[in-house]
Amino acid sequence: MALRFLVIEGNTLGARQAHKAAYGLMPSESYADVLQQVETDIVCDLAFPADEGTNLPDASGLESYDGIVLTGSHLNIYDATPNILRQIDLMRSVYASRTPSFGSCWGLQVAAVAAGGDVRKNPLGREIGFARRLTPTEAGRTHPLLSGRPASYDAPAIHLDIVTTTPGEAIVLSTNAVSQVQAAEITMSGGTFWGVQYHPEFSLGELAVILARRTEMLVGEGFCRNAEEAVSYIGDLQTLHAQPTRFDLSWRHGLDEEVLLPERRTREIRNFIEHRVKPEKSARGRA
Structure with missing residues (x-):
């Protein structure tokens, strides 16, 4: 049976169009393509909460998905504009739905803030191109999100903002010299989110x-x-x-x-599907 995913795009319309003009796909479309390369029977819907008046799923709609994924974004979450606040509110609903969720970069930041954490500009500056020498924490070394990752690895990355305060129910799973929170598990309202500050979805x-x-x-x-x-x-x-x-x-x-081979570069996405989405689909009686 197919897996139903919701891909939540963090960008505004202009940024989505600019990416599509340069790459041929919006970031959410590209993310959906990666998911479907990992599992051919995944069916993806897209959501654009940055757009005013957009039609977003309610709690029951979110519960109907097997997995939810949040993309990156050009926005800065501390600006707290309406197009950002809508995304934070939606993430709180994702937690409440208890649907397995995962996010890259902006996705991790939205999940952290929605659960009571904080995000600020990195005083060390931007991490761009690749996040280098990522190191699993003690918790991360045995956590299924990082299963298969070596003791030190690199990953595609581009961000200036970082999670500076983790929510109360958060476990930091990976770190490096640029950001203390490179991967994390966050729990709120009975829902659990897995996320990374880097971009395993980027070719x-x-x-x-x-x-x-x-x-x-x-x-x-x-x-x-x-x-x-x-x-x-x-x-x-x-x-x-x-x-x-x-x-x-x-x-x-x-x-x-770890960067050059797609099956290794997308490790966290694959682990999310194998260790969260498929087991919970079965547990919820959807298999």
Whole structure:
């Protein structure tokens, strides 16, 4: 029987359209595509809570899904604008529905704030391209979300904001030098969320498209010395996307199979489906 997923897009309409113009898919569409690559019988609905007047599922509607996934976003949650507050309210309803939920980057931040945590701009600056030397905590080493991850790993990432205060019922599962909360389990109102600050759903091709729209940022914040260097770096990612066996490029950029191989890069998403969605679908009598 097919698994029903709701993919909640965190971006506004303009940001969604810009991503689709550059990549061919909105972020939520791309995330749905990744889910369907992991499990061919997944059926996805999309929701856009940043849009005023959008038709969002109520509590019973959320309970009808086998899994809920939250995407990243260009928004900053501490701005607390109406298009952000709607997303926080929706996440509280997700918790109350007790439907298994997972999120990347913005998704983790929304889940943390909805449960009483806090998110702020990282004083260490932006993490962009890849989150390096991610290390499972003691709890994370045996947690099913990180099953199969080594003692240290990298993952695609782009964010300036971080979870600075975890909710009361939260377990930090992974960390690195840039952010103390890189993966977490959060429980509220009987519902449990698994999330990561990085982007296991990003292929190197999608990451390259995102960075190509941010070359000024790469140069302005000191990641690249000039535009030509930024373009060269982005070109290398595009090549590695098409040719993951290019050892010269993977060596040059310090990338291993945890990033280069889709089945490893998407590990957390796969673990969420295997350890949360499928068992709970069965437990709820949906198998």
